[in-house]
Amino acid sequence: MNLNGIRAIYLFEMNRTRRTLMQSIVSPVLSTSLYFIVFGTAIGSRMGEIDGISYGAFIIPGLLMLSLLSESISNASFGIFFPKFSGTIYEVLSAPVSPFEIVAGYVGAAATKSLIIGALILLTARLFVDYSIVHPFWMLAFLLLTALTFSLFGFIIGVWANDFQQLQVIPLMVITPLTFLGGAFYSINMLPEPWHTLTLFNPVVYLINGFRWAFYGVADVHIGISIGMTLLFLCTCLVLVGWIFRTGYRIKP
């Protein structure tokens, strides 16, 4: 195991984060805080409770998930896309590092950054909304699992993307709509048929509900299903990454 190699990639990526602190950490925390102010404090006070939880508190897991997903994807995808784009990937490819070590470095750093952002969002939310965490262990487990899975997914997008537009298209056109429609702001039980059933095909529903269950002990879908779906997505990503390195897809002609 080339631990020095993993460390080099990981620290390189973390340095990049440090250099772009405003954009990579402050900006996502700030924009999420705006949701808390608008929906939590301002509008939330005029809205009824959902499943016995105040609206401001209800939206926290969903908003956290929204940031976590988009940050994990954009950070991990940029991390591998940029070396591919600029050509510096030659060094990683010519180094004695295994695919696992490369992924551990890039994805590990992206997930770390997402976790930092997640923690900061949780802390800032406290300033505007009162919330509690019923299952802290599961909350952390979900946070970790999601950050890891979607950083892995971002890595795949970064390898797949041929230009900057493709890099943005999945997070903006797929992930954000799926999160907004996945019950970040409402309980899916509030939806009429056929929308309720249709929504169950949205994988983000399981992430948000699993996370919400960890916070408040209530959710629209069973926690087991949530964890199962997330693990399924993680495995799919792992298989895809394995395939990328086996075939050299878009990184090694």
Add this chain to the structure above:
Amino acid sequence: MQPIIQIQGVGKTYASGFTALKSVDLEIHRGEIFALLGPNGAGKTTLISIICGLVNASSGRVLADGVDVVDDYRQARSLIGLVPQELTTDAFESVWDAVSFSRGLFGKPANPAHIEKILRQLSLWDKRRSKMLALSGGMKRRVMIAKALSHEPRILFLDEPTAGVDVELRRDMWEMVRGLRDDGVTVILTTHYIEEAEEMADRIGVINGGELILVEEKAALMQQLGQKQLHLILQTPLETLPAALHQHNLSLSDDGTQLTYTFDAHQETSGIAELLRSLSEQGIDLKDLQSQQSSLEEIFVSLVHKPEHTQ
């Protein structure tokens, strides 16, 4: 002694259907400077990329110090340093960080003393805190060399090291390459500057159209370089070469107006005086004469453009 690199039947056809390498066999000796010479698009970079792990070969295999570069990539790659042709660097990183990153990536523990030594050797020490984007092209090239040397490789690939580099840096670089060879590092450089191959290499390989068409000791090539030709334009055309002139290494042109004398410029006597004496004894008058030396460039061009060599 086992060659440090053994290339066995390596071919590459890209997904587009383009065949960049047909089937290359080549052995690089331990501790030599090998120049791979060829025009643009000849397959030089593809060959290097296959050895270094940037491109998958379609056929054949490569051994570095006896280990397969695909099956035992860890062992093989830790021996190899690569300086690619393009100046690709992370713009916002400092020189020091960039070079230290490379060392870590290759699995070596941090060694600031070694990094310092390399940076000083390459006149980069003063620039160690500069960001890459603030460096000139020549400086960036030096950083890329420093990165390749950071993990103390035994084999160094320099892909077009002096393309777009000024004369001074080129001299420095040649100096550095010789220093590395003295330390026992094997250096493989690609170039399309004949001058560079002539100056640096122990052996020269000429590649064209994805095929290695010649591998030769530079000294042997220089021997061919020593061949000079003297063209003698005659006042009156000859039908045949007079028997008295047969002792000289002469050939008569088809129209009989020109004699060509081939000789070795490295020998003590060129034989020109004797030839001229023989000519005047035979009553052959000359209208003009000119001498010509074949250069490595000419040998190269004739190799690259003769289709029979590439079949």
